Amino acid sequence: MNGVLDVVLKNDLSEIQRLSVLAETFSGEQALPSSALFDMNLVLEEIISNVIKYAYNDDGAHQIMVRLRVHGDELSIEVEDDGLPFNPLEAPTPDITQPLEERPIGGLGLHLVKKIMDTIQYSRTNGINHLVMRKRISGQ
C-alpha cells in the first residue's frame, strides 16, 4: 500500500465533516482496515478542531494543510497551520485516574491522539506549526 492524499481546509468547523468523507474514500482506495479509518478520523477531528478553535486570534480566513500518507504498513498524518505556536507534546496530560465527577470537561482530545498514534513530531518553522503523526497499521 502506497498513497498520498493532500487536502487544504478552511478554518471552519464544517470542514471536518468534508475531511472525514475524503479520508473515508482514501481509506477505501488504500484498503485500510476499519480500525485505521476510525483512528485517522479521530486524530484529524481532534487536531483540526483544536487548530480552528484555538490557533487564530483574528477573524480572518486561514488555510490548514493536511496530508495523509500510507507507506507500507505505516500511516502518517501531517497537519500544517499558520496559527499561534502550539506544541501538542507540551500540552498537559489529563489525569485519567481522577474520579469522573471531578474531571474537567475538556482536555481529552490530545490525550486520545497521543494514545492512538505511535509517534508525534512537532516543529515550528517560518511561522508554521508542523505536526507529523505516525502509526503502524495492524491487520483487520
Next chain:
Amino acid sequence: MNIIESIQDGITILRLEGRFDAFEAKSFMDTIRSKSSDLPMSIVLDMSVVNYLSSGGLRAILTLYKSQRERGMAFALACLQPYCGQVLRIAGFADTLNVFETQQDAVAHCRNLMHDKIMAEQWDNLSTYDIEHGRVRIIPGSDQPGAIEVMGHVNDVLFSRITPAHLCSKRFSETEFSIGLGGLGDRVKDYIGIMGEMITIGGTMVWLPTDGHDTPDYLIPRADHGEVTLRTGFNVSVAGGFNKFFHYKSADAEGITIGELYRNLFNYARQFHPEFKGALALAIRAQMPAVFGAGIKHSPIAENAPGDGGMITAPQHFTEWFESDSAPRHENVTGLIVGMGIDLTGTLSHYDEKQLGAVFYINPAQKQSQKQMLHNHVVLFNRQPFTDHPVNLDWEIRRVVDDGDFIDMRHLLDNSRLNEALVGVNFVQQFRPDPHGRQGM
C-alpha cells in the same frame, strides 16, 4: 446523528445513530437540555449504531453523567461498538460509567438504582422485624427463585480424597458469591497441594493457601473483566440473586452471633415465606465486634488422607487438620461474608438429596442434636462505615473492597458476632450442579 427516544419502565432510552463527534455532540446537548424538564429521571444511551466517538462525544457524555449525578438520577450506556468502547477506555471513562452489553441490562441497572433511591427515601417507613439484641429493617429484593449451585462434593473434602480429576476451573464475575476450597495458579502442581478455604465476593477472590504461612492471597480481577480463572475442588455459589435484604442494627455494641442471626432468619422465613424450603444462602456486609475463625491446614487431597480412612473433622484428626480460634482473632472489623445454612428442625425433603448432600454432610446423629448447620466464609477489612441508609448490598460491598484495607480471610465460626449488617437473603428453592465450571484445566 439521529436521536430516537423511547421510555421503558420509567427510564428514558436515547438511541443514537451515526457519528458522535464534536459537531453532533453540540446538537445532542441542545436536545437534552430542551427535553430535560419533561424527561423521566434516568437515561440510557443506546450506542449500538454509533460508529464513531471523539472527545466531543466524550465531553457530552461526561456533561450528562455529571448532571444526572447531581440530580441523583441513574445513567447508563448500552451496546457500545468495539471502537467506541476503546475510546472510552483510553479516556479513562470505562471504569466509572455504567456500560452494559444490552439495552435490557442497562435499563435493569437504572431501574435497580431508582429502586434503591426510593427505598432510601422511604427508609423510615420500611417494615421492621425484631430479633435478638435489635431489629431488622426489610428491603424488598429479586423475584427470581433462589438456588445453590454446587461444584464437586463436600465429602471429597471431608475425607481428603481430592485428585486432579476432581478439579474444576471457573471464571468469576463481579456478582459471584461463592465459598469453597480452591486456589489460583496456572498449573495443577502449583496449587493442588496448597488449596485452602476460599471465597468470592464483590469481584474479589480470596483464599487461604495451606502452605503453612497462614497468609491469605487476595485478588481483585475486576479490571480483567472475568478473565481470571479460579481453581477449585469444591465450590458452592449463590444463584438467582437475593429475594430480600435485611438491615440489622443491634441495640448494644455486643450484637448477635452468626448462629443467632441464621436462627432468627429461619424463624422469619418459616413465618412469612411459604416458599422457604429449609435452606438460606446469604451475603452479608457486617460490622463485627468479634471474629472467631477457622481454617483447614492441609490441602484435602488423596495423598494427605488420614491413614484410618476417617474424616478430617473426626476428633482424632481435628487438631492436625484445623486451626480453630477459641479467642477472637479480630475485633471491631468489617466483614464481607458469604454463607449458607440449613434448618434441621424441618425435613429438607423438598431438595434433591444427592445435591443437598454434596453441600452439607448431614449425619443422623447431628440432625438430632443440632438445630441448624451453617457454612460461612469471611473476608475482613479495617472497620468501614456504612452509608446512612444502606439499601444496596452490591454497592456497600464494593465500597468496602475499594476503600478498606484488607486484613484477613477465614472460615467463620458460628459464635462470631456482628452488631450492624446488611444481609442479602436467598430463599433457596433448589440445590443443583453448577453449570459454569470446566472439568480439568
